[in-house]
Amino acid sequence: MADHLLHRLYRLQQAHRHISPRLMAEVARESGLPVSQVAAVVSFYSFFYQQPVGCYHVLFSNCTSCGYQAGGVNLLALLCQQLSITPGQTRVDGMVSVDETSCIGMCDHGPSMLVNGMPVVNLDEDSIRQLCGLIAAQQSLDDWPAAWFRINNHIRKPGLLLQEPPLSGGALKKALAGDARLMLETIVQSGLRGRGGAGFATGKKWLLCREAEGDTHYVVCNADEGEPGTFKDRVLLQCHADTLFEGMTLCAYGIGAQKGFLYLRGEYRYLLGHLQATLAQRYHSGLLGASILGQAGFSFDIEIVVGAGAYICGEESALIESLEGKPGIPRIRPPFPVTQGYLGRPTVVNNVETFIAAAYIVKHGSEGFRAVGTENSAGSKILSVSGDCRMPGIYEYSYGVSIQQVLDDSGATHVQAVQIGGPAGSLVAKKDFNRRIGFEDVSTGGSFLIFDGSRDLLLINRNFARFFAHESCGFCTPCRVGTRLLENSVRKIADGRATRRDINEIRQLSQLVRQYSHCGLGHTAANHILDSLQHFPDVFAEKMQQEMFTSAFDLDAALETARQLTQ
Numbered sequence: 092m093a094d095h096l097l098h099r100l101y102r103l104q105q106a107h108r109h110i111s112p113r114l115m116a117e118v119a120r121e122s123g124l125p126v127s128q129v130a131a132v133v134s135f136y137s138f139f140y141q142q143p144v145g146c147y148h149v150l151f152s153n154c155t156s157c158g159y160q161a162g163g164v165n166l167l168a169l170l171c172q173q174l175s176i177t178p179g180q181t182r183v184d185g186m187v188s189v190d191e192t193s194c195i196g197m198c199d200h201g202p203s204m205l206v207n208g209m210p211v212v213n214l215d216e217d218s219i220r221q222l223c224g225l226i227a228a229q230q231s232l233d234d235w236p237a238a239w240f241r242i243n244n245h246i247r248k249p250g251l252l253l254q255e256p257p258l259s260g261g262a263l264k265k266a267l268a269g270d271a272r273l274m275l276e277t278i279v280q281s282g283l284r285g286r287g288g289a290g291f292a293t294g295k296k297w298l299l300c301r302e303a304e305g306d307t308h309y310v311v312c313n314a315d316e317g318e319p320g321t322f323k324d325r326v327l328l329q330c331h332a333d334t335l336f337e338g339m340t341l342c343a344y345g346i347g348a349q350k351g352f353l354y355l356r357g358e359y360r361y362l363l364g365h366l367q368a369t370l371a372q373r374y375h376s377g378l379l380g381a382s383i384l385g386q387a388g389f390s391f392d393i394e395i396v397v398g399a400g401a402y403i404c405g406e407e408s409a410l411i412e413s414l415e416g417k418p419g420i421p422r423i424r425p426p427f428p429v430t431q432g433y434l435g436r437p438t439v440v441n442n443v444e445t446f447i448a449a450a451y452i453v454k455h456g457s458e459g460f461r462a463v464g465t466e467n468s469a470g471s472k473i474l475s476v477s478g479d480c481r482m483p484g485i486y487e488y489s490y491g492v493s494i495q496q497v498l499d500d501s502g503a504t505h506v507q508a509v510q511i512g513g514p515a516g517s518l519v520a521k522k523d524f525n526r527r528i529g530f531e532d533v534s535t536g537g538s539f540l541i542f543d544g545s546r547d548l549l550l551i552n553r554n555f556a557r558f559f560a561h562e563s564c565g566f567c568t569p570c571r572v573g574t575r576l577l578e579n580s581v582r583k584i585a586d587g588r589a590t591r592r593d594i595n596e597i598r599q600l601s602q603l604v605r606q607y608s609h610c611g612l613g614h615t616a617a618n619h620i621l622d623s624l625q626h627f628p629d630v631f632a633e634k635m636q637q638e639m640f641t642s643a644f645d646l647d648a649a650l651e652t653a654r655q656l657t658q
């Protein structure tokens with residue numbers, strides 16, 4: 092969208108390195124919005140700043156998978172030391188700022204960062220030292236080594252969808268030759284379920300939306316991919332954008348929509364040019380716009396909206412809020428988007444992979460799709476495999492593949508656990524590696540994080556707990572406060588300061604956060620802790636050095652500064 096609020100704010104952020112109250116007032120006046128709404132948006136999204144960031148703004152990914160460790164060196168610490176800067180601060184000369192950010196979706200590329208929004212990958216000690224030199228010399232990013240910006244697709248095992256050449260209208264022609272309802276029936280019969288995590292039946296969703304009251308319907312593609320360890324949508328957007336847009340157009344035909352949005356996570360902004368070029372090609376070929384493929388009355392436009400660093404915007408109702416130019420706070424559901432979504436109109440929201448699978452089904456028929464996979468999980472699943480393995484990357488399997496098979500294929504050895512479905516998913520221990528990927532067993536949106544025996548699982552828990560505390564949108568108390576308390580408690584355990592009572596408390600707190608939170612983030616934020624307690628009780632027992640209670644909050648240390656000031 093030429094002037095979506097997020098885009099306008101992004102441009103101001105680029106030009107001024109922050110968004111001041113004066114700029115917010117200007118934006119509000121020009122766009123006819125209350126200043127309070129613009130201010131709320133600026134303060135909600137991580138990539139907008141109210142204080143200036145540096146000319147070189149560095150955001151290190153703190154994902155457990157890519158992390159910032161290489162060869163035993165803490166690269167973040169090295170970077171900060173070389174640049175004479177503290178994380179979270181802008182250097183006094185305004186030249187550089189460094190901070191951490193949640194997973195940027197480059198887990199198959201080793202330690203990675205964003206510099207002025209551009210992913211820089213495969214970092215090691217040498218590249219960090221070189222990069223600091225380039226910043227000191229004030230070299231433009233255009234002159235930095237091209238290899239640092241080279242993002243590979245790492246498609247290790249293509250299957251049903253990844254092998255398919257671009258459809259470029261092939262499925263649309265087939266659909267338009269018949270009735271829209273017939274096409275929806277094909278999707279229903281295929282057994283396709285959403286690939287974004289929740290697994291709702293796609294055909295049913297499209298039918299519900301078609302039948303929902305109102306003339307104006309919308310299609311939204313969820314390309315927010317923020318679950319740490321997930322990067323398969325990045326690869327699909329890079330290699331299968333044409334088929335994705337075909338899937339969205341088929342959905343529009345099925346539900347009677349004229350407008351669609353691709354909501355792209357801010358971390359993938361670098362893909363924008365490629366996506367826009369693919370859209371332009373489809374407009375040029377008569378596959379988008381007015382009277383698609385010459386069919387009078389069937390018009391459909393797709394617009395790309397780029398997010399600004401908020402994991403919660405992957406939740407579909409938060410995403411819709413964000414599309415509407417608001418902070419991404421999840422809505423109270425019901426009503427669900429299929430009846431009241433974007434601007435209160437019936438809206439289908441689907442994951443990138445779901446639209447691509449739908450296009451495949453329309454092109455090839457439901458039977459071929461159903462023939463692959465299992466009874467309850469038809470078709471294939473694309474996994475983002477990373478962590479402790481020789482060949483991190485993208486693997487497409489028929490549903491029903493065992494965890495052990497994925498480990499063998501990716502060259503993983505001495506594995507103690509796999510985190511499937513990201514921090515919100517399930518931690519699977521070695522004794523369960525015969526379990527299978529599928530909705531009836533281990534369900535996943537795509538993340539497959541491998542941890543070998545050298546890993547301290549409590550440090551992983553600490554990282555995940557910090558992720559949820561950071562990404563909680565703050566709307567409801569059980570999640571806002573609960574995720575923070577969980578983070579404190581996990582840190583206390585990892586530091587060896589916990590007692591048995593702390594373990595009992597963390598269990599209770601986990602259940603409270605799970606039960607009383609408003610949306611899926613809170614419902615799943617404690618999964619990793621409960622799984623670890625269940626499968627790895629010894630890891631916790633080993634850390635309990637003492638039986639006496641000590642507080643998770645160190646009051647004495649917190650008061651030290653004040654004490655010194657008053658001495």
Ligand SMILES: Cc1cc2nc3c(=O)[nH]c(=O)nc-3n(C[C@H](O)[C@H](O)[C@H](O)COP(=O)(O)O)c2cc1C
Nearest residue numbers: 285286287313315316317405406407441442445611
């Ligand atoms: C906290 C949270 C984050 C989510 N992030 C994503 C995401 O990045 N991509 C996605 O497709 N679905 C995500 N979802 C699921 C969406 O809410 C929604 O179910 C999905 O986009 C529907 O598409 P599907 O049926 O094709 O899976 C998330 C859900 C929650 C609760």
Ligand code: SF4
Nearest residue numbers: 565566567570610613
């Ligand atoms: S559960 Fe967490 S993320 Fe969801 S609405 Fe509540 S505070 Fe926000």
